[in-house]
Amino acid sequence: MFDAVVVGAGPGGSAAARLLAQAGWKIALVERSEFPRRKVCGEFISATSLPALQACGIGEEFLAAAGPPVSRIGLYAGDTQLASPREGLWGRALGREHLDTLLRDAAVRAGVQLFQPADVVGLRREGGASVCALQDGRELKARNIIAACGSWNARGIFAVPDGCDVPSDLFAFKAHFTSGALPPGLMPLLAFPGGYGGMVQSDAARLSLSCCIRRDALALARQRHGGKAAEAVLAHIRATTAGVDKALGGAALEGNFLSTGPIHPGIRSRHADGVFFVGNSVGEAHPIIAEGISMAIQAGALLSRLLIAGREGEYAGAWHRRFATRIHAASLFAHLAMRSDTRAVCRVLIALFPGLLDWGARLSGKT
Template sequence: MADVLVVGAGPAGAATALRLARAGLDVTILERSRFPRRKVCGEYLSAGAVAALDELELGEAVRAVAAPLQGVRLVVPGLEPVALRFPGGALSLARERLDGAILDAAIAAGARLVYDHALDVTFARGRVAGVRTAASGDLSARFVVGADGIGSLVARKVGAVHPVGARARYAVGGHYSGLPDLNGFVEMYAGAGAYFAINPLSGDLANVMVVVRKPALAAWSGAVDEGMRGKAAELGGAHRDFSRAARVGPRASIGPLAHRVRSASAPGALLAGDAAGFVNPFTGQGIYLALRCAERAAATLLRALQKPGDESASFAEYARAVASELRSRARLAALVDTLVEVPFFARRAAARLDRSPQLAAVLLDALGGAASPRTVLRPGTLRRLLV
């Protein structure tokens, strides 16, 4: 029996496994997709995410293959594009490579990888005891970590999931060539209910993500590339010509983009990363959150294994801390969402950020994980942005 069975080898699962394996635990990772696998993601690594990779001693290896990012260019209808410079440290890197690097490190530290599909969670004496798989039978462990992403099976099976709202959005994207002059800037375009982002990767590739509500996606009825192109042209206006953009490799999609849980812990199990709750991806906080959640999950499990009597208190504390972090990051994301979706606020905030590098730094530090979201959510900062 393993000490810990981690379901999902994304950043949350692989980083949890890496930390636990380095601490000498017997760890199994269960992953349904063969790596390297594509993950729908803007592939932006905030400075906070890079700092978390440094703590895992992976920063140097990641920097060697990633592209440095200078900042973000906000394209708001009715205004000249506004360029905001990142304080430093942000990168872009294809998820195949990022996730592969963390998983390889976990395996090198002694974690065992099983490629299989978790179909159910098993219980014994009122607590989670393992996972039923498609091909490897029942795997048991003293603790299970559900790091199986948005729509997490583990979260569902421990009864932690809130129903998804009907207005959820869907994301479609891929890697494109033929989008010149990004010059290390992520370009963000937004309009009512939709947005798209272009993130320059290394070489002449860029990551393009379009996020739309379900009716828009349904209206594309199979002609998804044309639909994406149309939405990009609509939101980008004259600023960017998509006529020469060509997709390189497969298109990927995911949705509905919503997942809320009541608690990130249950007897015998923790939820980590997107499985513990999902924050609107426009603000690029997901990988940072996944890595920080992994740090907390690993510390909580180590404590529970060392002091079994403390398990219920430390699991409850974990759930509280994760919920609090997610709540404040979701509020920050909701603020940015409102800013970009309501043209009046979008124009006002873009103009203020353009005029005040200090205000822009406060926002970017909070979004990037270098500062608490509260630094933006306090009334003084909100006034400076909006009033």
């Protein structure tokens, strides 16, 4: 019998697993995919998460492997190319194939028992415990279940109450480029017709570009530019966003594009039927604020602390106080970026008051 089975070895799951194991809990960590694996993600991690990364045992490794510090937030929209006036230390970026592997390995070093690749396909209550069924027929019994399996994977296995899911028509894409040219330290937010995204200098001198685009804008981009969906999206962004076109002028695509969707930003249940949810399983911010990894790690740490202290009943309220504002702010920014009228107003306002970029970064949790 385990003290907890953690489903999903993304940032939220590995963080929770490691911190509980360090407190002497017997933990199983179940991950369906093989690592290292790439993931649709901008890869930026806020400086506010460094203490949590240190607590997870990977602070030094993260700093050694990550891309250069991001010191300015910017905006690329149409012909507009703006940067926040003041320098700060906002964070750094590291490919998910590296970050998730580091976090998982740190959890295993702390004594976590890893099941990978292994897919949780069912859950039932038995007496006072829960039993997780794996696809290969094995069963894992535990006092607690922590669902850290990303945004849409929780449905179908765990009893998520009705009304916790928000319909969405946003598709996400991501690519790495070599020899791209962003101004040093700049992480521009991209706002283009029907979507938004971000670019950042990641590890090994790679430029990471990730974005979300509405279904209708994607269809239009495919009509206009042809080719595969991801190629049409990139052509659409380059044709409408001068800063991106310039940054990628001499760049070469590394590997292939990744895509996923539709993504489901919104707040879901924190605790249901003996299962605690962390990371995207509980609340997913529009990626425009690039805070999902940080929030997943921080939520994993919050839940672990409360479970260890026997105060898990406080989790739902504590989660809401800590993360709900960021999720609502992200939703506001996403909708401002995607609509042509509000995008135009924001461009003018930010050109007049570039400090708004710092304000937005703070509101989204980057301090």
